[in-house]
Amino acid sequence: xxxxxxxxxxxxxxxxxxxxxxxxxxxxxxxxxxxxxxxxxxxxxxxxxxxxxxxxxxxxxxxxxxxxxxxxxxxxxxxxxxxxxxxxxxxxxxx
Numbered sequence: 001x002x003x004x005x006x007x008x009x010x011x012x013x014x015x016x017x018x019x020x021x022x023x024x025x026x027x028x029x030x031x032x033x034x035x036x037x038x039x040x041x042x043x044x045x046x047x048x049x050x051x052x053x054x055x056x057x058x059x060x061x062x063x064x065x066x067x068x069x070x071x072x073x074x075x076x077x078x079x080x081x082x083x084x085x086x087x088x089x090x091x092x093x094x095x
Contacts, residue, residue, distance in 0.1 A: 001077050004041075004095050008073060015043040015072070022073055022095050024080045026088035027053065036091075037083050041072040048079075 004022045008014045015021065023040040034053040039046055045064050051057020067075035084090070 001073060001093070001095060004073050005071070005077075008071065013043075015041060020094055022076065022093075024076060024093050025091045026080060026083050027091050028083075028086070028088040037080075037088060039076040039079060041076050046072040046075050046079075 001022065001024075004014070011017075021040050021042055023038065025036065025038045027034055027036045032052070035051060036049075036053055036057065038049045044061075046062045046067055047059065048062065049057050049059035062072070062075060064070050064072065068078050
C-alpha cells in the first residue's frame with residue numbers, strides 16, 4: 001500500500017487510471033463462524049464492506065472529504081491496521 005501512496009503523491013489521478021483498484025480483505029474467526037472486513041479505494045472515496053463470512057454483509061462508501069488526509073488509500077490503511085489490532089488477519093491485498 002505504501003507504493004500506492006507514493007504513486008498517488010507523484011500522480012494524483014493514479015486511482016482514476018488504475019486497472020484494479022487497491023483493496024484489502026481481512027477475516028477474523030469467531031465462535032459463530034467468523035467475520036470479514038473489506039475495503040476498496042476508488043477515485044471518489046473508500047468502499048467498505050463487512051459482515052459474517054459467507055454472507056454479502058453490509059457496506060458504505062466514505063467520500064473523499066471523510067477520508068484521512070482526503071486520501072482513500074490512507075484511510076484504507078489506517079482502518080485495516082485498526083482491524084488487525086482487533087484480531088483480524090490479512091486474507092488478500094490488491095495494489
